[in-house]
Amino acid sequence: MTTRYAEQFQAFQQDGARTAPSWVNDARRAAYQRFEAQGFPTTRDEDWHFTSPSPIVERDFTFVAARTGDVTAADVASFGFGADDWHTAVFVNGRFEASLSSLARLGSGGRVLSLAEAWTTAPELAKRVGTVLTQPGAFTSLNSAFMPDGAVVHVAKDVTVQRPVHLLFITDANAAKNVIHPRNLIVAERGAKVTVIESHVSLGDAEHFTNAVTEVSVGDGSTVEHYKVQREGRRAYHVGTVEAVQGRDSHFVSFSFATGAALSRTNIYARLAGAGCGATLNGLYMLDGEQHCDHQTRIEHVEPNCFSREVYKGVLDDRSHGVFNGKVYVHPEAQKTDGKQTNNTLLLSPDAQVDTKPQLEIFADDVKCTHGATVGKLDEMALFYMKSRGVNADTAKRLLIYAFAADVLEMIEQPEVRESLERETLERFIAREEELVLSSRGA
Amino acid sequence: MLDIRDLRATVGDKEILKGISLKVGAGEVHAIMGPNGSGKSTLAQVLAGNPAFEVSGGHMTFEGRELAELAPEERAQAGIFLAFQYPIEIPGVSNAYFLRSAYNEIRKARGEEEVDPMEFVGIVEQKLQLVDMHADMLQRSVNVGFSGGEKKRNEILQLAVLEPKLAILDETDSGLDIDALRTVADGVNKLRDKHRSFIVVTHYQRLLNYIVPDHVHVLAGGRIVRSGGKELALELEEKGYDWLVEPAGVAG
Numbered sequence: 137m138t139t140r141y142a143e144q145f146q147a148f149q150q151d152g153a154r155t156a157p158s159w160v161n162d163a164r165r166a167a168y169q170r171f172e173a174q175g176f177p178t179t180r181d182e183d184w185h186f187t188s189p190s191p192i193v194e195r196d197f198t199f200v201a202a203r204t205g206d207v208t209a210a211d212v213a214s215f216g217f218g219a220d221d222w223h224t225a226v227f228v229n230g231r232f233e234a235s236l237s238s239l240a241r242l243g244s245g246g247r248v249l250s251l252a253e254a255w256t257t258a259p260e261l262a263k264r265v266g267t268v269l270t271q272p273g274a275f276t277s278l279n280s281a282f283m284p285d286g287a288v289v290h291v292a293k294d295v296t297v298q299r300p301v302h303l304l305f306i307t308d309a310n311a312a313k314n315v316i317h318p319r320n321l322i323v324a325e326r327g328a329k330v331t332v333i334e335s336h337v338s339l340g341d342a343e344h345f346t347n348a349v350t351e352v353s354v355g356d357g358s359t360v361e362h363y364k365v366q367r368e369g370r371r372a373y374h375v376g377t378v379e380a381v382q383g384r385d386s387h388f389v390s391f392s393f394a395t396g397a398a399l400s401r402t403n404i405y406a407r408l409a410g411a412g413c414g415a416t417l418n419g420l421y422m423l424d425g426e427q428h429c430d431h432q433t434r435i436e437h438v439e440p441n442c443f444s445r446e447v448y449k450g451v452l453d454d455r456s457h458g459v460f461n462g463k464v465y466v467h468p469e470a471q472k473t474d475g476k477q478t479n480n481t482l483l484l485s486p487d488a489q490v491d492t493k494p495q496l497e498i499f500a501d502d503v504k505c506t507h508g509a510t511v512g513k514l515d516e517m518a519l520f521y522m523k524s525r526g527v528n529a530d531t532a533k534r535l536l537i538y539a540f541a542a543d544v545l546e547m548i549e550q551p552e553v554r555e556s557l558e559r560e561t562l563e564r565f566i567a568r569e570e571e572l573v574l575s576s577r578g579a
Numbered sequence: 580m581l582d583i584r585d586l587r588a589t590v591g592d593k594e595i596l597k598g599i600s601l602k603v604g605a606g607e608v609h610a611i612m613g614p615n616g617s618g619k620s621t622l623a624q625v626l627a628g629n630p631a632f633e634v635s636g637g638h639m640t641f642e643g644r645e646l647a648e649l650a651p652e653e654r655a656q657a658g659i660f661l662a663f664q665y666p667i668e669i670p671g672v673s674n675a676y677f678l679r680s681a682y683n684e685i686r687k688a689r690g691e692e693e694v695d696p697m698e699f700v701g702i703v704e705q706k707l708q709l710v711d712m713h714a715d716m717l718q719r720s721v722n723v724g725f726s727g728g729e730k731k732r733n734e735i736l737q738l739a740v741l742e743p744k745l746a747i748l749d750e751t752d753s754g755l756d757i758d759a760l761r762t763v764a765d766g767v768n769k770l771r772d773k774h775r776s777f778i779v780v781t782h783y784q785r786l787l788n789y790i791v792p793d794h795v796h797v798l799a800g801g802r803i804v805r806s807g808g809k810e811l812a813l814e815l816e817e818k819g820y821d822w823l824v825e826p827a828g829v830a831g
Contacts, residue, residue: 520630521669522669525678526682526684526741529652531680532652539671539672
């Protein structure tokens with residue numbers, strides 16, 4: 137199956153790749169060789185035990201370097217989380233679309249560039265692409281072999297970018313049968329602060345494959361909040377990796393929200409490589425029909441006195457299949473590590489399936505690490521409580537499903553993202569308007 | 580209003596209520612007292628329809644309807660309210676929305692018009708003062724992050740808004756300091772009238788200093804072992820439960 141990719145890679149080298157400097161194409165070739173050596177994973181690989189990538193491998197997704205698409209500003213606005221003053225970089229079928237983007241309000245310390253341009257316009261920055269990755273898997277290597285475009289976000293020392301940066305990846309009917317390889321780099325220098333929303337959405341119902349990679353360099357004392365929102369069409373395939381490396385006293389906050397795609401695999405990796413830093417990795421996936429959604433997280437405590445917090449929740453209906461694999465590694469030097477991980481799944485149907493696998497590997501002796509996983513149905517006592525107030529059984533059930541999901545959404549710091557996802561979740565389960573439903577924060 | 584006859588209830592294989600008979604008339608306040616494990620909270624839960632308990636015998640009729648045939652929400656719509664000993668937390672759902680959903684469901688069941696959010700705010704506002712609660716509490720998630728006292732006040736607020744015919748208070752006094760207890764009791768007293776009945780389940784006589792009952796029943800080993808007027812509560816305060824429980828044990 138990789139022969140097909142070999143042809144595409146050859147074609148890309150002779151065409152779309154040529155605009156980039158030679159050092160980029162050297163890196164692409166090296167990545168392609170790595171991909172060929174690795175080959176696509178199978179369920180015999182431990183990391184893919186519960187998710188077979190063969191539906192992706194078997195489909196003849198084609199890489200198209202040219203930009204296609206008929207996306208309008210109104211389409212973009214509809215994916216905007218209700219905010220109109222964010223810094224938005226729009227990518228249509230994988231390609232940066234300047235006319236749909238709004239980056240003019242960024243101050244002097246913040247930059248958002250198209251990667252395709254940054255190779256030549258900001259090479260010193262673009263050369264950091266690839267430096268965050270520690271153990272790239274086959275899909276990441278494949279992305280690195282192409283990396284045709286994506287966003288480079290740079291925030292200078294001690295600069296706070298006030299409004300969120302939205303990296304909006306839209307696919308439409310023109311993406312049918314295609315693979316896109318978005319490649320992003322987020323760099324927060326010492327003491328910087330930035331919030332980045334990476335969203336993947338579809339217009340229409342094309343069968344396509346998104347293979348995204350985002351590298352995040354979280355400098356000493358800086359804070360990066362990263363939201364990955366995957367709401368692609370029901371026939372889409374999605375593999376996305378977010379990998380962060382953290383400096384001393386930094387904070388990385390990640391939230392992964394996934395409701396889209398036929399099959400999705402999201403990897404969120406954080407390497408706490410400086411003392412006194414913290415990582416917060418939360419997520420929510422809500423599936424129905426035959427959807428399959430896999431999250432793999434890896435938190436690597438390298439240095440002492442760091443904390444990590446992780447809450448992932450899943451709501452699974454019909455015949456959907458959710459997978460959560462959460463790894464926490466604590467290196468021998470990482471004393472006083474404080475780690476907490478939970479994964480809770482709510483099964484709404486007897487045919488829904490979940491595989492949850494927390495993995496703690498601790499090589500330091502003075503640490504506090506806990507993990508827990510629950511799989512269950514709605515709490516009978518809470519249902520009874522609501523019904524005893526006169527609320528009918530169906531409404532009570534829907535409110536409790538919403539409450540289960542809202543519990544982790546409430547942890548989202550960025551208000552527009554939180555409210556927008558709460559509203560979406562509310563509509564999903566309760567299908568009623570309602571100004572009074574949403575509770576205010578900080579109860 | 581409520582007529583309980585030889586009521587038996589089990590959880591799993593264990594029989595907890597072993598034949599209880601009790602009549603509650605309109606406007607009456609009945610206190611149910613008893614030691615831990617006597618079945619008094621079970622009685623409250625069974626009346627409200629907690630599915631964890633199975634009614635294995637007897638009858639409980641409310642205004643002529645057999646309660647065992649009604650789902651919990653239908654009982655609430657018929658006018659029964661249970662204030663929980665441990666109110667449930669519902670993250671993400673505001674108190675206001677929850678209350679209004681309940682209020683409207685009950686109105687619908689009575690064939691009345693539903694109220695919109697604005698009207699509802701007006702209805703709730705007057706009730707808030709009754710339990711000395713701030714309007715901010717309405718925008719918070721149901722019981723999430725509430726102190727013990729706030730949870731109990733929130734139960735009484737729900738009672739005040741939903742205006743049941745029969746209110747069952749399950750150990751509403753547990754975990755309350757004296758000030759909170761007084762606030763809650765004052766709220767309840769303001770809701771007493773000649774049509775509304777109360778069943779007050781409590782371990783201690785203390786609450787009954789504030790909510791003065793018409794009748795007191797002592798439950799032990801799943802049966803009512805003694806009934807009397809409010810003075811029975813004082814006697815229990817003085818003597819404890821042992822003198823009543825032991826003979827019941829022999830008989831059982």
